[in-house]
Structure formats: C-alpha cells, structure tokens
Amino acid sequence: MSRLQRDEAAGPTGDGAETDPLTEVSESETTGDEFTFDDVTVVMGTYNEEAAIATVLEDIERVTDWKANVVCVDGSDDGTPEVAREHGVRVIEQEPQGYGVAVREAVLAADRPVVVTTDCDDTYPMEALPEFLAAINDGADVVSGDRITPGAGAMPTLNRQGNRAFALLASLLMGRRVHDTTTGMRAYRREVVQDITWTENTGLSAELLIRPLMRGYEVDERPIDYDERKGETKLDPFSGGAAIARLSVTRTARAGSPVRLAPTHTSGPRR
Ligand SMILES: Nc1nc2c(ncn2[C@@H]2O[C@H](COP(=O)(O)OP(=O)(O)OP(=O)(O)O)[C@@H](O)[C@H]2O)c(=O)[nH]1
Ligand SMILES: [Mg+2]
Secondary structure, three states, rough: OHHHHHHHOOOOOOOOOOOOOOOOEEEOHHHHHOOOOOHHHEEEEEEEOOOHHHHHHHHHHHHHOOOOEEEEEEEEOOOHHHHHHHHOOOHHHHHOOOOOHHHHHHHHHOOEEEEEOOOOOOOOHEEEEEEEEHHHOOOEEEEEEEEEOOOOOOOOOOHHHHHHHHHHHHHHHHHHOOOOOOOOOOEHHHHHHHHHOOOOOOHHHHHHHHHHHEEEOOOOEEOOOOOOOOOOOOOOOHHHHHHHHHHHHHHHHHHOOOOOOOOOOOEEEOO
16 A cells, blocks of 8 residues: 555544654655664563563564564563663653553553564564565565464364454454454554554553454455563453453444455555
8 A cells, every 4th residue: 555545544644643844754765765773663562571571572583583673562561671671771651540441551651663562471473574564565565464274272162263253353353364363462563653643542452453454444354373471461351352342343343444354455445
C-alpha cells in the first residue's frame, strides 16, 4: 500500500500521535536504501522478568550485532531494570498497569524507523529478526510472528486453542486469513504504530494486528518457534481471552468489514 493510500485511509487529520519533529531520521529513511539493524528499535514491557531479561537482551545484541537499540517500559520491583541498564537499554519507568499500557508507551517511545515488539520472557526467537527486517525491506508494513502454524507446542493447551479460535473469528470478520492474533513478536514501520491511536490494554497485541489490517496496511505473517517462558506469567488467560474476543468483533464491525474469507486486504474507515 502506498503512503498516499495510507494517508487517505487515515483521513485528512489522521487519528494518532503526531510525529515528533525531533525524532531520529536515519539515512536509509531519507535515501530509500534498505533498513539495517541501525534503523531498528526493539521495545518491550518488563514486569519482574529478572529470570529472563539477560538472555533476551544478549540474544538481541548477538543477532543484531549490537546495532538495534532497546527500550524497556518497566514496572518491576525486582532487579530487571538494573540488568537492562547494564546492557545499555533505555528504561522508562512506569507503574504496572498491564501489558497494553506498557507496550503502547514503548512503541510510541521508539525513535528509529523500524519498531520490533517482543516479550521479555525468552519465549520469542530473536534469531528471526533478520527475516523480519528483510520482510519490511520487501515492502511489508507489519511483520507478525505466527506461533500457531508451526505448532506452538510450548504454549499451554488452553492458550493454544483460544488463540486458534481468536484467529479464526478475526479472519471471518476481516475477510483475511490470519493465524495468530495475539503474538507479541512483530516488526512495524514506525509510522504504522505512531499514526494509529491504540486503546486496548490486555488486547493490545490483537489490536496492533487488527487495526493495521483494517486500514489496508501490508501485513506479512511469518511462522516462528515459541519457547516455554522463563519466570512467571503476568496475564490471566480468561480475562485476556475475553478482551481479545471482544476486540476482534468490535474493531472489525466498526470498520464495516464484510464477512468473507477471501484472502484480500480490506481498507476501512479509521475505526
Ligand atoms: N511494564 C509492564 N510490563 C508488563 C506488564 N504486564 C506484562 N508486562 C510485560 O509484558 C510482556 C508480556 O507479558 P507475559 O506475562 O509474557 O504475557 P503472555 O505472553 O500473554 O503470557 P505467557 O504465555 O506467560 O508468556 C512481558 O515482557 C511482561 O513482563 C505491566 O503491567 N507493566
Ligand atoms: Mg509472554
């Protein structure tokens, strides 16, 4: 989708945060060259992830050759932020208010043209970052890690079945097949995450997929491995599931999407 089409889909005034004129503009953004890891910010919410954070950050450093910068929005009362700072991470302190509040602040804080979200629990394969970046360079606006298609054997059965059901419901409503609506690992062109107003908390991961799809952005799902988490989960699958199901229905219904399964992109009104 062209920038012009996206601007038209967003309406004359847009509906999100304005781009900060002081935001870093990389050379590749201005010259049209391919993005490299120098153009990538990896962001995550961190809430008492002492058991996992060092591994996650070391994986990012190794895979991106220390080039990506990292932002953690942190609500921990353990040693998580100290480990982050030791790794040169930008830590934004925030009272714990849930996944979406933290991740929204994190994506809005990203100051490079490609924004990657992940969890800080060592479940997501940082080895997939080069493939995600290549897909952005190939024209995707959003690259979404699909845990479900390869099997997600490490995911608890209830979560796996729930995720399959959410993806099917969202697919039916949007008229575009998606396989994993709640994955935490995605790459975005920064304008996608910074031009849309995000409203969900527990449901933010689904909103970060559904809204760009409904606005006609190019979304590319890539199969990824998914590991057992280190440390304790922060999300309740029942309340989280209810939030995501509600979101799947309300977002797509408000966008006026026809119910069909053809694998096409749909552009709808803003929300
Ligand atoms: N700052 C902040 N981060 C949070 C909060 N809640 C969750 N997170 C972080 O958001 C990420 C996702 O939370 P998880 O507990 O992994 O949720 P999940 O992936 O649905 O559940 P698992 O299957 O257990 O991994 C993790 O990195 C958490 O540390 C919060 O209230 N504040
Ligand atoms: Mg997780």
